Amino acid sequence: MTSPATDEEAVLVLAPGGRDARLVASILGEGGLRALILSTPAALLDRNPDEVGVLLLTSEALSEQQALDWAAKLRRQAAWSDLPILFLGYREAASGTATKVLHALKGTANVTILERPLQKATLRSSVEAALRARRRQYEIRNANVHLEGEVLKRTAELEEIVSDLQAFSYSVAHDLRAPIRTIHRYCELLKDEAENPAERDGYLNAIAKAAIGMDQLIQSLLSYGRVSREKLRTEILDPRILIESSLSGFQQEIQERKATVELGKEWPLVQADQVLLGQVLT
Numbered sequence: 001m002t003s004p005a006t007d008e009e010a011v012l013v014l015a016p017g018g019r020d021a022r023l024v025a026s027i028l029g030e031g032g033l034r035a036l037i038l039s040t041p042a043a044l045l046d047r048n049p050d051e052v053g054v055l056l057l058t059s060e061a062l063s064e065q066q067a068l069d070w071a072a073k074l075r076r077q078a079a080w081s082d083l084p085i086l087f088l089g090y091r092e093a094a095s096g097t098a099t100k101v102l103h104a105l106k107g108t109a110n111v112t113i114l115e116r117p118l119q120k121a122t123l124r125s126s127v128e129a130a131l132r133a134r135r136r137q138y139e140i141r142n143a144n145v146h147l148e149g150e151v152l153k154r155t156a157e158l159e160e161i162v163s164d165l166q167a168f169s170y171s172v173a174h175d176l177r178a179p180i181r182t183i184h185r186y187c188e189l190l191k192d193e194a195e196n197p198a199e200r201d202g203y204l205n206a207i208a209k210a211a212i213g214m215d216q217l218i219q220s221l222l223s224y225g226r227v228s229r230e231k232l233r234t235e236i237l238d239p240r241i242l243i244e245s246s247l248s249g250f251q252q253e254i255q256e257r258k259a260t261v262e263l264g265k266e267w268p269l270v271q272a273d274q275v276l277l278g279q280v281l282t
Contacts, residue, residue: 007036008053008138011127014038015058015088024056024123031124033131041066049074049083054130059089059098067104074108080141082110084130090116175217182210182252206252213249232273240267242274246281 011028013035015021025035038044041062044055062070074083085105089098105111114126190203240263247254247261254261270277 007051008134009034009131010052011035011054011056011131012038012044012047012052013056014041014044014061015056016040017058017060020058027120027123028127030120031128033124033127045069045073049077050081052083053134054084054086054127056086056088056127059087059101062101064097064100064104067101071104071108074105078141080137080144082137084134085109085111086126086130087111087113088116088118089113172221176214178253179210179214179217182213183207186210209252216249232276234271234273236269236271237274237277238267239270239277240264242278242281246278 011033013021013024013028015024016039021037025037028035035056044057044062045066049055077083087102087105089102102111102113112126112130114123186203186206190200190207243263253259
């Protein structure tokens with residue numbers, strides 16, 4: 001709920017004739033309502049309709065042109081805003097100008113006509129009803145702001161997920177190409193250089209090993225896709241054993257690159273899902 005100290009809870013009063021404005025403000029004040037007296041139509045036209053609680057004006061408060069100018073501002077209200085306007089007028093003494101003003105406002109505004117003379121209780125109850133309706137509009141506004149914030153937050157989360165998926169797909173593509181290159185290389189060797197059965201068998205074994213590695217990678221991808229749907233099965237593990245097992249699948253590349261892999265002698269035990277940790281290491 002908005003604070004009573006803001007104009008969102010205030011009643012703007014534009015009644016330039018005689019003591020009308022002060023009288024209306026006094027009546028509303030007796031009911032605990034906050035009234036702000038506007039001295040001129042220009043003061044009203046300087047206001048933002050979205051930031052006003054209720055507007056109360058008398059039939060002689062605006063000229064036809066001023067009413068049209070105010071109606072133009074009302075048409076630019078935010079989607080949630082429909083400023084309640086209470087229009088005080090005399091049925092018997094309605095002037096041509098007052099009729100034109102009312103016509104200009106009713107085309108675009110949320111206008112309630114109150115005929116004078118008016119009982120104090122009727123005036124206060126009319127203003128209170130208008131303020132209640134206005135508060136519901138504020139609730140819609142606040143809900144929209146909250147929803148927009150949630151949408152922005154969710155959009156940012158989705159963008160992060162998409163970015164992670166792009167990085168993941170790049171990594172997968174790179175990993176899948178490695179065994180394919182191995183298979184292709186040994187196929188070329190088998191075709192061009194294999195001169196004896198032992199050499200040919202060595203190449204075929206290398207091809208088979210690369211194919212097995214690719215199959216394991218694909219199986220890991222399938223398992224990864226099921227992670228969000230399966231419960232983790234954690235246990236106490238020796239990570240060194242898993243690392244050594246993973247390195248065994250890269251012996252060919254390690255030898256070709258003349259690389260050296262050294263593992264520490266002592267490794268702390270970890271609590272993890274053995275299958276998933278193995279996938280991470282491979």
